[in-house]
Amino acid sequence: MTKVLVATVKPFIPKAVEGIKNIVSQAGYEFDLLEEYADQAEFIDAVADADALIIRSDKATREVIQASKKLKIIVRAGAGYDNIDLEAATEKDIVVMNTPGQNANAVAELALGMMVYFARNGYNGKAGTELKGKNLGIHAYGNVGKHVAAIAKGFGMHVYAFDPYIPKDVIENDGVVCVTSAEELYSICNYISLNIPATEQTIKSIDYQLLMKIPEPAVLVNTARKEVIHEDDLLRVFEERRDFVYLSDFAPDCKDVMVEKYAGRFFFTPKKMGAQTAEANINAGIAAANQIRDYLENGGTTFQVN
């Protein structure tokens, strides 16, 4: 019998799991669930006899992929698939997909939420600042970037975006000013929202030279990936600019230095939680299950990434 494994260290809410289970059962497949596993070995064991796999940020390494005996498809219920060894999957003819857009609003709401939280001094009762009238630069304009823009416009922010892969008219139709380089974006906007994936080109690409361009007072908001930041450069910028603030959905590796030296100038969620809403769990989980069914029954490859 075809087996679908949901392996999530960070579990979906029960309603999302129920929805996935229903789709899987209606298709006549077996459903298997591995949540909050403490060791990668448990994941490796569970994947051995699975035909299809749904994961979140779980690490589908070469070792995991090679341990699978009959895996045909992996769906990352979410946007970023930097946690999957695509080469290892392709070598075994395993199709890899993501579910683009399904958790984008949740991530965008967190980006704006962190901005308001910080602008109001963590709600400590003292006078803060407003987002209205401030320049926000969106780097880049994918599903999350688009949602960040829509919400920010509701706040009355002036919204700019840089994305070399999205046509200018698509960006400008949303009432967002399209700029032609990251340097230009960072030179214009006090607030920068990072919405780039972690790829060979983007890892450590947010560096000293870019960050120093942000006008005072500078607020860098990262709901993308910690790996895109050049952390040595980030610390150098913190040292040289007292106005610089970093708000992120994951603590950087240099967190201890920041806690020691730059208290009050950063905020980090305790655990990546951009996509942690009931709606995002349900949207992404159900989309993943439907994509698996479509692939196994019809050979549908929409959102294949390898």
Ligand code: 3PG
């Ligand atoms: C994504 O790439 O979709 C987000 O980073 C969410 O990741 P998560 O499902 O592990 O919360």
